[in-house]
Amino acid sequence: MIRHLLSGADLDAATATRILDTAAEMATVAGREVKKLPALRGRTVVNLFYEDSTRTRISFEAAAKRLSADVINFSAKGSSVAKGESLKDTALTLQAMGADAVVVRHPASGAPHRLAEWVDGSVVNAGDGTHEHPTQALLDAYTMRSRLGRLAGLSVTVVGDVLHSRVARSNVLLLSTLGAKVTLVGPPTLIPVDWATRAAAANTSGGGAAQSPDITVCYDLDAVLPTSDVVMMLRVQRERMTDSYFPSAREYARRYGLDGQRMRRLPEHAIVMHPGPMNRGMEITPEVADSARSTIVEQVTNGVSVRMAVLYLLLGGNNA
Amino acid sequence: MTAYLIKGVSLLGAEPTDLLIRDGVVAETGADLAADGATVIDAAGLVALPGLVDLHTHLREPGREDAETVESGSRAAALGGYTAVCAMANTSPVADTAGVVEQVWRLGREAGLVDVQPIGAVTVGLAGERLAELGAMADSAARVRIFSDDGHCVADPRLMRRALEYVKAFDGVIAQHAEEPRLTEGAQMHEGAVSTRLGLTGWPAVAEEAIIARDVLLAEHVGSRLHVCHVSTAGSVEVLRQAKARGVRVTAEVTPHHLLLTDVRAETYDPVYKVNPPLRTDEDVTALRAALVDGVIDIVATDHAPHAVEDKECEWAYARPGMLGLETALSIALEVLGPRWDLIAERMSRTPARIAGLESHGLDPAPGVPANLTLVDPAARRVVEPGELASLSRNTPYAGMSLPGRVVATFLRGEPTVLDGKAVK
Amino acid sequence: MACPPAAESPPARQPSVKVILASADVQRVVDRIAHQILEKTQGAADTVLLGIPTRGAPLARRLAARISTFEDVAVPVGVLDITLYRDDLRRHATRAIGPTELPPGGIDGKRVILVDDVLFSGRTVRAALDALNDVGRPSSVQLAVLVDRGHRELPIRADYVGKNIPTSLAESVKVTLVETDGTDGVKLYGGTTS
Numbered sequence: 001m002i003r004h005l006l007s008g009a010d011l012d013a014a015t016a017t018r019i020l021d022t023a024a025e026m027a028t029v030a031g032r033e034v035k036k037l038p039a040l041r042g043r044t045v046v047n048l049f050y051e052d053s054t055r056t057r058i059s060f061e062a063a064a065k066r067l068s069a070d071v072i073n074f075s076a077k078g079s080s081v082a083k084g085e086s087l088k089d090t091a092l093t094l095q096a097m098g099a100d101a102v103v104v105r106h107p108a109s110g111a112p113h114r115l116a117e118w119v120d121g122s123v124v125n126a127g128d129g130t131h132e133h134p135t136q137a138l139l140d141a142y143t144m145r146s147r148l149g150r151l152a153g154l155s156v157t158v159v160g161d162v163l164h165s166r167v168a169r170s171n172v173l174l175l176s177t178l179g180a181k182v183t184l185v186g187p188p189t190l191i192p193v194d195w196a197t198r199a200a201a202a203n204t205s206g207g208g209a210a211q212s213p214d215i216t217v218c219y220d221l222d223a224v225l226p227t228s229d230v231v232m233m234l235r236v237q238r239e240r241m242t243d244s245y246f247p248s249a250r251e252y253a254r255r256y257g258l259d260g261q262r263m264r265r266l267p268e269h270a271i272v273m274h275p276g277p278m279n280r281g282m283e284i285t286p287e288v289a290d291s292a293r294s295t296i297v298e299q300v301t302n303g304v305s306v307r308m309a310v311l312y313l314l315l316g317g318n319n320a
Numbered sequence: 321m322t323a324y325l326i327k328g329v330s331l332l333g334a335e336p337t338d339l340l341i342r343d344g345v346v347a348e349t350g351a352d353l354a355a356d357g358a359t360v361i362d363a364a365g366l367v368a369l370p371g372l373v374d375l376h377t378h379l380r381e382p383g384r385e386d387a388e389t390v391e392s393g394s395r396a397a398a399l400g401g402y403t404a405v406c407a408m409a410n411t412s413p414v415a416d417t418a419g420v421v422e423q424v425w426r427l428g429r430e431a432g433l434v435d436v437q438p439i440g441a442v443t444v445g446l447a448g449e450r451l452a453e454l455g456a457m458a459d460s461a462a463r464v465r466i467f468s469d470d471g472h473c474v475a476d477p478r479l480m481r482r483a484l485e486y487v488k489a490f491d492g493v494i495a496q497h498a499e500e501p502r503l504t505e506g507a508q509m510h511e512g513a514v515s516t517r518l519g520l521t522g523w524p525a526v527a528e529e530a531i532i533a534r535d536v537l538l539a540e541h542v543g544s545r546l547h548v549c550h551v552s553t554a555g556s557v558e559v560l561r562q563a564k565a566r567g568v569r570v571t572a573e574v575t576p577h578h579l580l581l582t583d584v585r586a587e588t589y590d591p592v593y594k595v596n597p598p599l600r601t602d603e604d605v606t607a608l609r610a611a612l613v614d615g616v617i618d619i620v621a622t623d624h625a626p627h628a629v630e631d632k633e634c635e636w637a638y639a640r641p642g643m644l645g646l647e648t649a650l651s652i653a654l655e656v657l658g659p660r661w662d663l664i665a666e667r668m669s670r671t672p673a674r675i676a677g678l679e680s681h682g683l684d685p686a687p688g689v690p691a692n693l694t695l696v697d698p699a700a701r702r703v704v705e706p707g708e709l710a711s712l713s714r715n716t717p718y719a720g721m722s723l724p725g726r727v728v729a730t731f732l733r734g735e736p737t738v739l740d741g742k743a744v745k
Numbered sequence: 746m747a748c749p750p751a752a753e754s755p756p757a758r759q760p761s762v763k764v765i766l767a768s769a770d771v772q773r774v775v776d777r778i779a780h781q782i783l784e785k786t787q788g789a790a791d792t793v794l795l796g797i798p799t800r801g802a803p804l805a806r807r808l809a810a811r812i813s814t815f816e817d818v819a820v821p822v823g824v825l826d827i828t829l830y831r832d833d834l835r836r837h838a839t840r841a842i843g844p845t846e847l848p849p850g851g852i853d854g855k856r857v858i859l860v861d862d863v864l865f866s867g868r869t870v871r872a873a874l875d876a877l878n879d880v881g882r883p884s885s886v887q888l889a890v891l892v893d894r895g896h897r898e899l900p901i902r903a904d905y906v907g908k909n910i911p912t913s914l915a916e917s918v919k920v921t922l923v924e925t926d927g928t929d930g931v932k933l934y935g936g937t938t939s
Contacts, residue, residue: 025843038875088633110635169517193516317837317838317839
């Protein structure tokens with residue numbers, strides 16, 4: 001069993017599937033009168049958030065509390081961190097408080113890896129810089145599986161600012177592990193050069209790219225819609241415009257935004273996902289976001305179940 | 321002044337001989353020399369090299385004496401087999417005036433462990449806006465000949481042109497930190513497969529290559545000397561190869577870490593592997609090694625960059641870039657080049673001394689030559705232990721690695737700075 | 746659950762295996778429990794059988810089938826996974842959790858009969874009572890087990906016992922069922938025949 005969850009790459013197919021199966025059981029708790037399980041009684045989970053992310057923090061908090069863990073919320077703002085305390089000193093403090101797990105959100109890629117070296121407890125990456133957000137990928141996979149019944153063989157199209165997206169990185173890793181085919185779509189400026197060139201090389205040499213994950217890159221959204229089972233729209237920050245990643249929000253929306261017209265090109269069964277928070281009118285129109293294909297609200301609900309499963313698997317036994 | 325008789329030493333790998341040092345110079349070489357009151361050093365199995373010269377050292381004084389001082393850095397240098405180091409200008413205050421360079425030069429003299437030759441800043445405050453008083457630094461007691469904004473690129477092409485031209489008046493050279501700043505904003509590591517996976521902003525090879533290409537053209541145009549710091553990519557090697565073939569007066573250095581380590585080291589997110597320019601790929605390492613052998617790259621320079629613990633024991637993005645190098649450089653050269661002593665002397669002593677204009681350094685031990693030399697045990701191996709380094713800092717990327725060779729003794733103008741592998745003072 | 750800790754350490758000398766119930770015996774014992782339930786619950790009205798995984802679940806289904814055969818009443822059957830309520834979670838690697846399936850009518854106001862294969866320390870039943878508490882409010886709770894081997898560590902007793910087996914702590918009782926193991930039977934392992 002894994003000790004930390006830092007990256008989608010930490011999960012092999014068996015472990016990932018076990019998390020999804022466990023999450024399915026955890027989901028039944030939400031329908032009960034007593035939405036609580038005693039599994040993590042006496043365990044302490046610290047939410048260490050260096051970035052404001054109310055939705056992710058609340059999701060982890062609900063997950064930990066439903067498993068009866070004690071939850072300590074440690075927000076960097078207005079704390080010792082704001083006074084200049086280093087990550088290592090914070091880690092030693094959490095260690096001294098007996099944290100069994102630290103759920104960390106941090107603007108610097110790799111901060112959870114550093115933390116894992118300094119604390120004895122389990123570290124769960126709740127989003128680090130432009131690196132990864134593995135529980136988001138798990139909840140996305142869970143949502144796909146519950147809507148479409150499977151993951152193996154699904155065509156998943158991830159659209160937008162892949163370059164800066166931790167959601168995209170974790171999804172690419174996890175979905176490849178679980179047998180889905182991932183296509184990345186976006187302006188070439190927002191696709192990592194390495195992935196773009198590797199995908200291009202794989203195309204010309206008839207597949208068999210040197211390294212996993214196995215991905216396809218396409219710059220034309222309309223071309224991939226008819227064969228997509230899942231379209232995952234990534235949030236695009238308007239600031240990218242000032243850095244010349246694309247000329248204007250209008251042009252971005254026209255080329256890579258998902259509107260009703262484009263949505264109707266999808267197969268009947270296809271679903272539309274978004275990790276939130278959305279920029280309505282930028283990468284997704286309200287018509288799409290509020291349509292029956294949209295899983296955006298389910299993703300939030302599933303987030304709690306998946307995080308319960310992760311916390312249980314990390315802390316439920318003596319493996320921590 | 322004590323005389324020393326070094327017995328049975330191999331000069332650059334040749335048959336063993338004796339070496340008598342007296343009055344700061346090599347007095348005599350040959351078999352079975354008489355001790356004649358000199359202290360005898362048994363050097364059987366050791367190799368004598370001209371004292372190493374580092375063209376690229378950060379000594380941190382003034383400003384960050386918690387990370388390194390001129391004295392501690394000098395000691396580290398001596399232990400690494402060096403007899404001269406060129407101290408980079410990015411101190412606090414910046415070495416952009418005659419006053420600061422003279423202070424560093426004087427601190428080096430006082431420490432007396434290596435010759436500390438200050439490098440002057442090209443622009444005021446390393447800001448890249450206007451020229452520092454290059455002439456005043458050249459005329460100062462420190463007699464500055466190398467100018468560099470290292471840590472920052474002289475990115476403005478007009479300013480770079482002017483600097484290249486201006487230093488011709490006193491045979492100076494501009495040492496460029498080649499990094500197009502607009503292409504490396506927020507950059508954390510080499511842009512490639514690993515940076516994509518790790519989600520760290522990429523530092524593309526082209527950001528270095530574009531500046532080197534521009535600068536060799538500028539140097540060619542104005543007929544000036546150019547030195548390129550820490551070349552790190554295969555593409556840069558090709559640009560330099562072409563420039564040298566055309567006769568451009570360009571020299572280039574490579575660091576030990578770029579000869580040995582690659583970007584996969586970043587996978588742990590341990591900032592001890594964060595450096596600027598960043599660790600590159602296997603292909604780059606292979607090209608750099610070949611270029612060092614064939615002479616497209618002229619020298620090995622350490623880019624010794626001490627950093628306090630708190631500047632490295634943190635998140636990768638917040639850590640300062642740089643690695644220790646002085647105490648491990650010779651071992652890494654041996655690892656990479658093998659016991660090619662003449663090549664090592666050329667790349668680590670003679671050529672850097674010539675580029676820096678240090679006339680009493682970089683000379684093979686021979687009668688009448690200043691006794692700046694180092695004795696190396698090529699058979700020894702050692703495991704790098706950060707706590708045992710003489711540097712005040714601990715940011716060596718080689719911790720735990722087993723490296724060949726050990727510096728047994730170093731002499732500066734006939735006086736030992738290192739004996740039995742230990743600093744004399 | 747069927748395997749008390751003793752099963753994990755094989756006996757040192759001459760391990761003995763003793764058949765307590767053969768295949769046909771198991772069916773007879775199940776029938777008897779079914780009759781007892783009918784008798785004691787006045788025809789199994791308002792009764793729900795909840796099996797505790799692993800072997801309690803098929804046992805509960807068998808009991809329901811037999812009750813239906815004897816009296817033509819359909820007793821709702823469900824499964825109650827107690828993994829997350831165990832008091833020894835931290836002594837083992839993380840355990841996989843199984844499904845909890847309550848019958849469509851739920852358990853509120855019903856007489857719930859928990860079904861398990863072996864009653865030993867009572868800790869499994871304690872966990873089941875806790876789990877039950879979180880999924881509903883039965884009017885009463887009873888316990889049916891195929892085998893009671895004694896050595897209770899908690900104040901718990903069974904309402905229906907298929908067979909009492911006096912055991913020593915060094916011995917282990919293993920129940921097999923066709924549904925989970927391919928054959929029906931109860932065997933006693935360990936102890937030494939010296």
